Amino acid sequence: MSREHDADAPDQYGLVGHPVAHSWSPFIHGMFAKATAQNLAYRLFDVAPQDFRRETLQLFAGGVRGLNVTLPHKQAAAELVNEMTPRAARAQAVNTIAFFEDTTLLGDNTDGLGLVADLERNLGVELAERRILILGAGGATRGVLGPLLEREPRALVIANRTPERAARLAAEFADLAEVRGCGFAEIAPPPFDLILNATSASLQGEMPPLPAGLVDERTVCYDMAYGRGHTPFTLWARALHAARTSKGWGMLVEQAAESFLLWRGMRPDTGPVLAALAQHG
């Protein structure tokens, strides 16, 4: 039976990235769909950068209704869509695309909402009036800066291996608040309230070289990377007696819930998925 005539066929969604095989998104969206009784299928699409535009448009032409976009395509996705939510436009990075009947491809960025939801709701971390340090100036940092700055932290410093990228990103967001961009060596004490690792160093088993004096017993250290056990960053934070360390599982689940809301009009309860994933973290 053709797709148009099969009312029982699940609506198609998925993740486009390179690589994607390791992704937990099918598991997460599968649990959301079951809990909300939505008839949908969520698949992984490994697409090389040179094929991103053509293959993504083909997926939508073939009936796919929504896609998540991950490394290394988030900026290319911002160029592909014909409309963007204000937060995606501000980030110039898209991690969620929704295809509407009128042929609009709407790009959104739910990474920042996901991070803020995890910090505030799941971990009880206050952001207003706090001093925040973000390590890294790539796509993830781009996505989270707007939602973090909306919470009006007292100070926000972006530090990156390539200092010019941090400085450029800080300048892009300078109209929202005072944001400073620098290299790792230029980060100065006093200790921060929150340190976010948005570098991909953990994936390579590395720790950015940071000066002393950035962590005390009140500092929350959050690694956006996820996987089993500790990362070099969470080990570093533990050794310095940080108040708390956390990895990016909660951000992953909360950003997925925001994507689901855009696609299906309902935000699933993230608690059961977080509990299921806790066994892996």
Ligand code: NDP
């Ligand atoms: P990008 O490739 O866009 O950026 C990578 C960043 O890491 C750059 O700032 C780069 O610095 C820096 N970097 C890479 N290797 C090293 C190293 N060895 N030492 C120090 N810095 C390094 O990646 P993303 O921003 O998309 O992702 C960053 C991390 O966030 C990844 O671990 C990813 O898995 C995670 N993430 C998690 C999400 C979640 O839901 N939990 C969502 C999105 C991302 P330079 O500019 O000098 O190259």
